[in-house]
Amino acid sequence: MADSAVVHSIDGPSGPKPRKTLSRRNIILYGTLFVVAVYYLIPLYVMLVTSVKGMPEIRMGNIFSLPLEITFEPWVKAWSQACTGLNCDGLSRGFWNSVKITVPSVVISIAIASINGYALANWRFKGANLFFTILIFGAFIPYQIMIYPLVILLRDLGLYTKLPGLILIHTIFGMPILTLLFRNYFTTIPEELFKAARVDGAGFWGIYFRVMMPMSLPIFAVAIVLQVTGIWNDFLFGVIYTKPANYPMTVQLNNIVNSVLGVKEYNVNMAATLLTGLVPLAIYFISGKLFVRGIAAGAVKG
Amino acid sequence: MLTKVQSERLFVGSVALAFVSLILATVGIKSQLFQNIQYLILLFSSLSVIWIGFKAGKFIFITNRLRKQALGWLIAATFSATLWLFAQKDIQLIFPVLKGYRKVWNTFEPFALFATVVCILFALILFIVGSRDSKLVRPGFIERSLVNNLSSKIAALPMVFTAIGVFVIATLWTVYHSFTNSRMLPKSEFVGLGQYERLWSSDRWYISIENLAIYGICSLIFSLFIGFMLAALLDQKTRFENTFRTIFLYPFALSFIVTGLVWQWILNPDYGVQKIVRSLGFDSFVFNPLYDLDIVIYGILVAGLWQGTGFIMCLMLAGLRGIDQEIWKAARVDGIPMWKTYIRIVIPMMRPVFITTLVIIAAGIIKVYDLVVAQTSGGPGISSEVPAKYVYDYMFSAQNLGQGFAASTMMLVSVLIVLIPFAYLEFGRRKHG
């Protein structure tokens, strides 16, 4: 490639500048990225290969090697037979519990937070900012300090250890970040649109349902992604506010894997781990940009 | 005596107090957490309302607008009064249908009684205010704060409840009870700083703090450094940027439990990295962080970094993309090498992003709990304990609430130490900008 410059040297360089694809800079750049990417992928790979090996093979071979013989038995066992304490009905119970917790929590928390954000962005009233500041501050305060009074609250409401109680907790703790998300989004919608709707005679709810909500579908998607992953992955609240029969999947997974009873079946453990991770992973890969947007919007502007 | 404005302020103050007492009552139903302080407040606020009502003078006709609002409050009062009636035994005898739901009614009973009083109070306020304001050309201060924008105020109630009723009150409650000798149940016997003395003389708490400090400092430094490097690498108009970003970020979608369990497996001495290296011929190779008292926290750190750096990279990338592209053009024209542009120009420009990221990481670090539980359960021994786990164990396993409260108060204090200067900076910056 260097000669081409020499050939044309009589009239000087002309035309497009020759591009070097294998420059030192590119080798360093892509080399580094590649190595880091491998590091990030190893755990996923290990999880996957371990979960399809049989126990004898795990004892003999190393964790990085590909399985000699693929078996799905660990997956079946993790889903329907793995034991936590005396219960041996596998992760499926935790899975359905998690579904029962996540779906209502997501719906309720988003409904409340979006209306809140809308009221804050468009119908400012005195004192609103004070409450909002407290709310945002609350997002940074360690949950540990609020845990016990909430246990008392739930106990008084008769919801302690029950699923509705946990749903209430998720709604409360999801509120700061979601309210922030929606408030920030609604403030970017031109104020004139809101004014036009008022001139057109739409009231508080009319503007929300007929004008604002249809315009904000992307941010609702972002909020859903954010909440589903957040609530699905929660461990602390699950372990505190529910009882074993109602444990969400993460808690049950931890109990299965870290159980001191019985022989350790690493392949079943990894299958269970992967199963628990599948829902957020699926959401992550499907939502793509929305996920990034959600965590960035939730965090940077905080 | 009082000017009109002052009496109005007082009036609104009483209404606010009534609200506070309502919330206190909600939190304190049955458990009598606040020793009936809410009734005292309510008494005070009703007295001042009635007093100002007398001062308001003659009762004239009320405007239409106000009548509607007052009616609304009265309807709400009737509703909650009905709810309260349902919980009364005599009523339940008359309507046996109600008995089936006895538990629900009983739960709501004190709340309903309270709500009835508050709603009647509000209706009363509006009648009194209305009688006075109907003479005015403009709505008075009270009417404006109570009636205007009512829908948005109602819509914001959940937020107000969360902010005040949960975040503020629950925090104060815990701090208050950290000075008591509560064990299985919260008590009000004060022991001064006793719980804190015990806390700071316990080995387990020291180890927790030390672990948190190591974990915190290392993960701050490494995640900022790695996150920024990765972001800078991806910002070179890199091909496959999306693919790389997807790979770096996916661990963030996984829970700490999953992360902890995977790394527990990889670092397993009998099957994981140690075994593989040994099988390559290095028989004395030792890499066994999870079972080594001194370095166990670094094993947790590796997993934490794997999970979180992708997120930091994303924040940094957003920060880099937010920088004016003309800066790069200017630097190129001026012949400044790229690394120098980054260090001298770009990083200083990204100061706000760094500060925000720092706060986010710091707030996250203090909460570290799940990762430790999944990876080591605090072991071996107590060598990988962290404060959040200390709190949980004392509250829910050791049945020593006072210790848990004191430890969580210490966590709060450390967060505030980080947060308050940040809020101050942020606030100051906004004021200037």
Next chain:
Amino acid sequence: MNSIEIKKLSLNFGEVVVLKDLNLTIEKGEFLVLLGASGCGKSTLLNCVAGLLDITDGQIFINGKNVTWDEPAQRGIGMVFQSYALYPQMTVKGNLSFGLKNAGLPKEEIEKRVKHASEILQIESLLDRKPAALSGGQRQRVAIGRALVRDVEVFLFDEPLSNLDAKLRTELRVEIKRLHQKLDNTMIYVTHDQIEAMTLADRIAIMRDGLIQQLDTPKKIYSNPVNKYVAGFIGSPSMNFLKGTILQNNKPIFKLEGGWCESPDLSNYIFQESIKAETQVWLGIRPESVVVGGEAENMPVNFSLEVEVFEPMGADTLVWSQIGGQEFRFMIDGNTSVNVGDRVTVGFDPAHASIFDFDNEERL
């Protein structure tokens, strides 16, 4: 009957006073333009009339009805916004009918009104499109249509043409004027563009710092500005202001500060009231009122100047020069050739000038 009456209107944002004790009466069918620099309170005033801002004090009447506390939709107004403010997820038809649906009108009536409005504005073919598929001019037409279907007495325009390019702006300006002639509604139109104001208005209200400086016909505002601010704001290129003193012998004579030996005679100028001898003043004369050459020598005021900079603008050329150290601009015919350094004789008739007090800048 008065269409809109604003009495003692005040608006404060916390400590900041935005509008102060403002009174304004608009007749039925009148086209009133609120003109001013940004931040003068003109849009705020319009929002108060629309009911989009809660006022601090005063009253607003529309068609004789006190609407001070009414919701925007109850006031009998239609409003057109700068950014069009079309609902992006609704079709053009949905946009037009949204307000009518909220008011609970029967279907046939809605159909009828939408049809009527779209005929007037020639947007029938666009009814099923979404706003994103429209051009800027079409969008603004739909926005006007949204006000039109409401069948109201009063139209409020908030800088409706500012987002359009120059050519479209001229076209739509004419169209708005035509619409006004056809419908004969009361219109309040906010703008910062003086050409729009001059061409559209029956009366112009020039605002500054929340106060109306002058409320009058465009012609009157152009020829008889009440103070130096209005004089400088209206007219392009803007008025020349010469600092000096008026000496009173048997006739008023202007003495320019820093030179100019002849003492020009201001007898032709009509003073509001007789003035004291030796009053410090600003003498304002519009560049287009200045004549040159032979014609200038016949004027009561004339002098010669050196050309410093000239800007050909097609039909005319704007010449910049100085007199007695003060800047002076005037227009010459675009076909006259002129060079830097030329000396030109210029003159004007004081009857076309405006004289303002030096201290309070009010017209004398």
